[in-house]
Amino acid sequence: MKRLALALAVACATPLLTAAISPGRTSPDLERLGWRKVEWQGIPPANFTATPSGGVRVQGQGQAGFVYRPLQGAASCLAWRWRVDAGPPATDLTRKGGDDRAISLTVGFADYGPQAGFGARAQMAVAQAVAGDHRLPRSTLSYVWGGTGREGAGQFFTSPYGPAAISRTRIQRPASSPQGRWVEEKVDLGADWRSAFGGATVPALQEVAISTDVDDTNSPIDARVEDIRLVPC
Template sequence: MPLAMTLVAGAGPATPPNALEAAGWRHAEWHGVAPARFRPLPGGGVAVEGRGEGSFVWRRVQGGAECLSWRWRVDAGPPPTDLTRASGDDRALAIAVGFAGWPTRVTFWQRSQHAFAQAAAGSHPLPRSVLLYVWGGTGREPAAFPSPHMAGLGMVRVLRPAATPPGRWFEERVDLAADWRAAFGGEPPPLQEIVIGTDVDDTGSRVEAQAEEIRFRPCR
């Protein structure tokens, strides 16, 4: 998918007010991909179900880069796929954090690609750099690697490969400031939004997953 379809909260119509919006989330779709079904969970989390579909929910966040913690589980998801490639890279869940500023060494081409995506997104300001934490992949991907869809403006870490045992909760905690520095250099810009998405359209897989207890907090 091109950058315009994959930058955080960058595509799809606004969802009418519903339980998700009452819980602070907005549901968005990728053009040409049937949307999955999200529902809110107590405490600010979400659950997702679908088959051969993909979409995401997002909400605004503010403040500086801190530590982000959550717990998640996958009861059904796609088989291992190579997430370093732009074709066929399905994943059960991804939690992405968008930042308001550019990578330290942003190029003119990257700015141009972002401008193209922003034109497609309309009035919603897109983040200029993104960290993505994924449940999916082969487990053989590098520890951190550029998203093949985001023109170098998104960095991916696989926290749980697709072969992780299903039906179990796993706790996660990531240092956003440290990860941003390692990915893009310099000091991280302010936070802008958080996204939870699924993408199983290439393999036509069934997905059933949850993420909850999502918290931004100081790392010390």
Template sequence: MPLAMTLVAGAGPATPPGALDAAGWHHAEWHGVAPARFRPLPDGGVAVEGDGEGSFVWRRAQGGAECLSWRWRVDAGPPPTDLTRSHGDDRALAVAVGFAGWPARVTFWQRSQHALAQAVAGSHPLPRSALLYVWGGTGQEPARFPSPHMAGLGMVRVLRPAATPHGRWFEERVDLAADWRAAFGGEPPPLQELVIGTDGDDTRSRLQAQVDSLRFGPCR
């Protein structure tokens, strides 16, 4: 899948103005994949439903890399899939943070792939790197691994495998600066976007999930 179709693409056809836009979220689609259905939640998050579908919402973020906290739950989602592979890697939820700068050891090839994706995205500036936190997968994936769709510009952590009990809220808190250093080396660049996505098209899975109470703040 090209970089422009990944979670941090921020590309795709614009959705009509509505509740999502009023809440500050922008809905975007992957080429050739029917979009899931998102709606805003009272505390700034979103709920998503789908039947073998996938898409994502994004909003602007700014400031330095601090800690990000949220809560999430899955009531229905894909079965375990190998998230290190580029085909069949469905997941119930992903919370991704896009950054305005490159990894410390970015290559010419990576810059070229990003430039191709940017040409597809048009006027929307794409993040140059990303951290992705996932509910899904087998639970056997490495602690951190490159997204198979992002030309090495996105690093994935599985926080909750697909076998995590459904119907319960789970609290998360991640140190973005520490994760950046572990993933890419060097000091993290400024934040650019926050993205929430779901993907159930390969397994044709029913999706019902929520992410809420998203907060950036100091790590204590």
């Protein structure tokens, strides 16, 4: 979870500070769907391509990276389906180093939560200065396929790479989940944001990202995410 936590809240809004990431070469099929690829310097980039039905497939071994695109509207419910055909073993996503996961879906919001104080906002200001014209999300929620499943005991927890006031993570499917089959998901973004950050007013949606991180365990990765959509709760 590491690097996406400090690229969606510090670059798509916080993986390592933006200086550690750079625009990747987006495949034409994904670019046509509105996705943009981002890589981490010094880590071989995973291969992101479009699926025949307009989703995203990530493949590789011992690699990392993510793609993102706009997601606009009010924070209703978000639905998608995903599958993992190959991925890393269970790792502790609260511990720096060795915290690999097969895939995650991260939602970026347009404003901070009420607990974002001076320190978090200052960190974001530095990241925004590096990011240039692309306005970074001010808070993010990540839903992960990977980890032990004990992190947060089904609740949102803080990544060791990002401030709690900006970036929170939840295990949606642990690494032990059956592979090779599609799984349908539906989450209430409004309720989840309030649970993670507090406050009553949920910011507007801004972006969605799909990431993988299997470099620490040098694991193979083959995973897909399809049919990402906002639906009534």
